[in-house]
Amino acid sequence: MVLEGGGTGEGRGRGVGGDPERVRLVEQCPRCGAETWSGKRVSQGSLSRAGPSSPSKFHNFPEFSSAATPPGCAANPRRLRAPPSPCAPRRVQQTWWLPSAWAWCTAGSPGSQSTTCASPTSLGGHGSDAMHTDPDYSAAYVVLETDVEDGLKGYGITFTLGRGTEVVVCAVNALAPHVLNKDLGDIVGDFRGFYRQLTSDGQLRWIGPEKGVVHLATAAVLNAVWDLWAKQEGKPLWKLLVDMDPQTLVSCIDFRYITDVLTEEEACEILRQSQVGKKEREEQMLAHGYPAYTTSCAWLGYPDATLKQLCSEALKDGWTRFKVKVGADLQDDIRRCRLIRNMIGPEKTLMMDANQRWDVPEAVEWMTKLAEFKPLWIEEPTSPDDILGHAAISKALAPLGIGVATGEQCHNRVIFKQLLQAKALKFLQIDSCRLGSVNENLSVLLMAKKFDIPVCPHAGGVGLCELVQHLIIFDFISVSASLQDRMCEYVDHLHEHFKYPVLIREASYMPPKDAGYSTEMKEDSVKRHRYPDGEVWKKLLTAQGN
Incomplete structure (x- = not known):
């Protein structure tokens, strides 16, 4: 156990319940090392009695010390305690609440009558592909x-596949000092500077920079x-972005390392040019939504019966764009792609996704044999870091009418810059949690506009659909002004756990109307699915132990 101050809403200040002499215990899981709130409280007296023979170790972190001046008191006048007003600054408190790791279950295996609410996604094959065969969406x-x-x-969330989520949590905690006690107005007033502060920490950047675990935490x-x-502004995120003037929007972006392709002045000009017809495009989105495609029908781990049932249901629901996972076995891919193409017919759009399975020559050879099924694109055919490999595959498959799509696991804006420079992709796929949030995604959307490459975001996972819908709706209204060859991925899993889930109508994302980024989860879902001490995981781990 470790000691930290703050709370989750019960009390303000360093202590708990307003008592500066009481602190909340944080328990460390002996299995994975993740830290979780225990719900217990001890006094400073009991803390002092914990000696070397105590089974628990206590660390009184300086930034959470109960002896420090409580926020909001006379000694700290910058913390406002008056009722909120439109001009009142908003400061992030010590209340930095961070569940350790999340793994979610589904409501049941598609095509079956049974429900498996206590099962992680891996048990049903949901999310499975050629490289990630047993994901527990987390x-x-x-x-x-x-x-x-x-x-x-x-x-805020970032998406993972199970093991390793606790590592991301550690990275988030390492970033905490850059956020705590900051005014929200100061942060967004110099958002570029704040972004650079997070990504340029002189020690943390050594385990990045701007890539991997530390960037997921960012x-x-x-x-x-x-x-x-x-x-605070009372707007859904897409509307907050749409209503910003070009200069304010651009001030949120860190242009370091990409000015050879996109300058701040060029970005402002792109946004200014897109002002024409902006009102009409917003009305179009509100009336009809943004076109989507489905990946839910054809996970690699699904048996044929499930695949057929889900494709049939999707067609009845009006879906016209489908994606199938490929890459593990060529003959199986041919059989499954033929099954799906026969079901959806020649007029519907089919995409394929190899999830980084192949070497470059293998990708070309494999897709040449799958070309008969007329895929619009092959997604992630090789390593996400291989810019020149993607370029070679793109060039080889162009005569077959197959484009290359990638971006789901691109580290940062620099990789996207190079993919665009090398003409390595025909479809660009942003991710709301892989890049450095909205800030970095804005730079990629603007670069894609300059290179005239359509953006087709990656979604699915835990909350990715909820988040990325804001970015792509903004892109259409304020940046690209086009729907040509554009669509956003949709996966019909886990939306029931969110307070403001996506709304799909006629195979299109309808713009969210609730204020915020649609990231808030339901409290009951949070409680039940927390790993490893939530009800769902306790039952599953107990069953596995038996």
């Missing part, structure tokens, strides 16, 4: 509270900040 989840008394909180933190900002 997320690190950040909640930001402030000292303004209106109760607004910012929620996304979770920044997603929470954007959610809080949008809520």
